[in-house]
Amino acid sequence: MRFNMIGAAALFASLAACTPAQQSARTAGASAPQIPLATLQRVTEELASDAFEGRAPGTPGEEKTVELLSREFARVGLQPGNNGSWTQDVPLVEISARGAPKLEVRGPNGARTYDFRTDFVAGSYRAQPRIDLRDSEMVFVGYGINAPERGWNDYEGLDVRGKTVLILVNDPDWQSQTLDGPFGGRAMTYYGRWTYKYEEAARQGAAAALIIHQTEPASYGWNVVENSWTGPQLFMDDGRGGADQTLVNGWVTQDAARRILADAGQDLAALTARAQRQGFRPVPLGLTASTGFDNDIRRQASRNVIGILPGRTRPDEYILYTAHWDHLGICAEGTDNPICNGAIDNATGTAALVALAEAFAKGPRPDRSIVFLAVTAEESGLLGSAYYAANPVFPLHRTVGGINMDSLNMAGNTRDFVLIGAGKSELEDVLQPALARRNLVLTPEPSPEAGYFYRSDHFSFAKQGVPMLYGRGGEDLVVGGLEAGRAWAADYRANRYHGPRDEFDPNWDWSGAVRDLEIYHEVGLQLANSSAWPNWREGDEFRAIRDRSLAAAGR
Template structure:
């Protein structure tokens, strides 16, 4: 799971022939054809380590070659580069029939995988998880933030216990407090909560799902967590993951608490305060038994480069992720293929179209890397691996422009980015947009934590100026009302579901304008001596400043 996509399936369409080319030569038909191809059933949902990956990687490489790019991946023994970067990943899958239940007073309540609870395959390199009658404890939002003088754990010995925590931040419900009000901090992300659970020594952590604070429905949780899981290869995985990681439906969690004499809503309110202390579910225990198949596989980031004519060692990066969920649990219609047309075949279409326009035009002074990353859906793993093992130095990387979910609802008066980060890259984009009569609108749902859910984040946290572009919701046809309705409908009915499929009715006119804008930004940066910076006070500025001497 990741960012809330700022795009949705259009209800009306403008014929493709009417929007065939934008000012930069962006071709709507090519965009549509790419999505139609790699989001087809033939590509089986583009799951990593599947035949769908092999087909997808081959397709992207073929297009990059045709676009005039050069291989930009791993260095070979002869000094040349491959088209790909190897990304070793741990692959984890629950096998057989898992069993989950909780018990109190001699009565046992079973929990159905996918319906009541969504348990992820353990990423701790064990063959079997066997948690027997572990004590249960409610841990508020599961946050330990020293700089905010906030500790939901209060020194309790949690070894061998299973924790229950709420999703998002302690001030999500009230809209004000120490965690940015409605805007989610990293403490609100499910990834953080599992990481902190491992640090606290918990045997397992169960996150309570509610649609509003999670920013997506239960279908997204179920489809994203009950299939194959991936992680970077870790020497000590228990330092990053508890033995069991799970989500649970809100009503099931409330029932668990009620049977221990506790009130869910009252505990939630208490958890919003700094004085909260862990609450033991007296006499109540949790049991989980399931087998895990685990192995190490090698997935691929695809990297095509356009070498700079004057400053080839300085690099601008465009990113998009090629993967989706593959083949998984069938929907009500029996469809098991998670095609991921908008998320994120459309982003790859945008990446390849920009590569074509740059590749067939005048050559830039700085190099431009077009990077299609793997395993975004499993936790930004492809981009995390690249940022930790960069093919080109991050110190001389000008910035990263990420694309995830194209705006196929038509033209918009505005644009946005994921999150609310302040940086010169956004200032440049805003200024260029103004010349085209478009304005910047802040992330319409900062509570969704979108900044931490896209492939620009691994770059950003290492100091590289990075944004994830989003089409605006203030549409020329229907304004914000229609734009928001379409975005909400996409999240409800298609996001991380088999229904995210290509449609001939998509309106690409807005995408043409978006890519023209992103092309203009890239061209400006690739032909200047500008080094965009983070704004003063940004949490990413210090990391960038440490490498300032390496930039001319």
């Protein structure tokens, strides 16, 4: 891993400019902050309780969440962050497909029908009352990637306007055991994310886009897709009703995909192997797809919650902490446990905002301002953070950098720390000393193919050039080692992630979570008391955006 020593030197030189007494006090505060565990536990438990109904935007759970965060931010000593208000309105449209639509695939030998939830899930980004996809020609488009800079175009040579495209999840080289390859090898790029695949299908003019679910390259099971893609779906209200989007977006199970392709005389494994080689061309299947459903449409404003601790000497420069407060709400109606409480994801991260705010407010006032931003609708596609990044309350060219907290480590203390997207920004030069002081090893992501860098709210800010850190304690547990850590992570992904069993557990071991918050506090305090403006590494995809932003601000 390489580090930009110029950026690090600038940071530590600025810290050295403090008086010895100031530097001593700040270093002590940075290395041993008092993270209020009682606050962290209490707020997590309350947010994850059934009373909050899974914290879905636009529900009574949102009202309770916003009220709780506003009250807690005020209690610990923050000021309202949006011109005297604790909140920022985020315009959303909620689209709910009624009933259980069928997917009919017709070929030379007749039609086969696929069942909702069991075989496929689908909805529409278009805010219109009726969706009808009728006899749309089906095309297999490999990984659905159009990347001219990499010499790759899965749509080349075929006009897919009005057609239904069948797409593989992840990148072509996700099975690599290294990080070398046309798409980052084992590490997922944005081209591997489902969000990109729908965006590109829409740009190509497709009528429908269906992603083939496979657990390993998706990094989650079909249960996650089923819970996330059924019920009300939220989208940014762009004033156009999603007219530039595909008519239908959805997923099919691997078994359903095999049957669809077999009816076309094709084999999923053979087509996948072809799609992983440069020069792949889309494959018309000789099949047509049909489905339809009615939509209930509701426009609403959800809310981001914003608190600020004004800086002592440079209050117009900002350090940002983010976490998403929302979850999936009522996700399993008709069962004994219908609420997706989202205790780890992300009541823990939201509570961490309050705990960190309390720690900062009780310490010496930093030179720069600290902003605590709880965003909405992350589970619907990072909508709250995307809206803030496009409509910032505090200018992004005056935002030094930030830390995103999405699901704290509740497995216990670890010997290692995992940074998602390691090697991307100079913020790592501030993180490294904090890890070294705790004898922590920075380890590679255990599942780089999952593309976590593109799956949480830091990505919305990165796209606008703001350097962001996103990490957590690793899997090498102090008690139990790697075997225990990996087993805990696997159990969470398989049995609790995005499901009703992600509930508050009074027996959690909070030591790892508190240790991680100490690190986040130290990094934020170092940045807040420095004059450095960290950037992305040379050659990183976000570097040019940050360069332009800093140049426009005269830096």
